[in-house]
Amino acid sequence: MSKLGLCFFLVAVAPAGCTTAPTVEPLACATPADSSAAADVVLTARDATLSVDDVTFFAWTYDGDVPGPVLRLALGESRRIKLVNAGPRPVSVHFHGLAYSEADDGDPAHPASVVNPGCAHVSTVTATQPGVWPFHSALDPAVELSRGLYGLVVVPDPGELAAAHELVFVLANLGIPMPAAVVGGDGDPGESGAGAPTFFQIINGRPDGNAKVIELLGDQYVASEGTATAKVGDRVRFRVANLSAADTYSFHLDGHTLPVDAVALAPASGFTAELVEDNPGTWTLTAGGSFATYQVDP
Numbered sequence: 561m562s563k564l565g566l567c568f569f570l571v572a573v574a575p576a577g578c579t580t581a582p583t584v585e586p587l588a589c590a591t592p593a594d595s596s597a598a599a600d601v602v603l604t605a606r607d608a609t610l611s612v613d614d615v616t617f618f619a620w621t622y623d624g625d626v627p628g629p630v631l632r633l634a635l636g637e638s639r640r641i642k643l644v645n646a647g648p649r650p651v652s653v654h655f656h657g658l659a660y661s662e663a664d665d666g667d668p669a670h671p672a673s674v675v676n677p678g679c680a681h682v683s684t685v686t687a688t689q690p691g692v693w694p695f696h697s698a699l700d701p702a703v704e705l706s707r708g709l710y711g712l713v714v715v716p717d718p719g720e721l722a723a724a725h726e727l728v729f730v731l732a733n734l735g736i737p738m739p740a741a742v743v744g745g746d747g748d749p750g751e752s753g754a755g756a757p758t759f760f761q762i763i764n765g766r767p768d769g770n771a772k773v774i775e776l777l778g779d780q781y782v783a784s785e786g787t788a789t790a791k792v793g794d795r796v797r798f799r800v801a802n803l804s805a806a807d808t809y810s811f812h813l814d815g816h817t818l819p820v821d822a823v824a825l826a827p828a829s830g831f832t833a834e835l836v837e838d839n840p841g842t843w844t845l846t847a848g849g850s851f852a853t854y855q856v857d858p
């Protein structure tokens with residue numbers, strides 16, 4: 561086909577112009593049957609822009625937000641977890657603390673679990689020990705974690721008492737912000753951002769006191785805007801995890817004594833702490849350079 565003919569053809573299908581016409585071959589799906597397979601949980605990888613104050617983040621996400629979902633599995637329970645890739649680049653999911661077969665590892669050495677754009681993969685995981693366990697994409701974890709591609713699995717200890725409030729705090733950093741004006745630009749806008757900060761410490765996906773509230777409601781963890789609250793006399797359980805790629809965070813809650821006052825959390829580690837609330841006030845919960853607010857009513 562002549563160059564002119566090709567250009568005419570492209571104009572016909574793409575009115576935006578015929579300057580560049582990338583002919584990208586779709587990548588094959590490693591596990592094509594998984595696209596229509598049943599699952600207990602579906603995670604959808606997709607890009608999202610998150611705006612906080614005057615800064616916009618170009619994030620890579622599970623299910624459109626950072627952090628991704630917080631799942632709850634009973635000890636001994638197995639789940640089929642389907643990762644659907646609605647984003648533009650390969651993605652995976654790699655679980656900590658759960659049992660799974662080698663093919664579901666999610667790293668590049670296990671190609672069945674690498675999910676190309678438009679594809680899906682079902683992993684079967686089993687909760688074999690109580691804990692607060694991260695999951696994340698493991699194709700280039702340092703980059704993927706700093707973009708937001710992570711979530712949590714909570715496996716409650718069967719001996720735990722019922723709590724009035726169970727609050728989740730995910731400590732992390734989001735490394736690639738951009739000014740709002742860059743959103744929608746050509747190429748990968750996340751790489752732009754002259755004059756913008758280049759690094760944010762975040763709690764529940766947001767910097768500087770904007771932490772989302774992630775709370776157990778019934779048997780699901782639900783994220784919302786606002787302030788985490790409890791009242792005097794409530795049993796309050798905290799699930800805390802560090803999803804940064806390389807930074808250890810010191811987690812501290814003002815006005816309260818958790819089992820240890822400041823918990824040093826290495827990357828990819830988590831803990832559970834609880835208390836019976838006895839100290840009314842508006843308290844600050846700090847980790848690294850970020851904070852969240854926790855309000856205790858009398």
Ligand SMILES: [Cu+2]
Nearest residue numbers: 654656696828
């Ligand atoms: Cu990991």
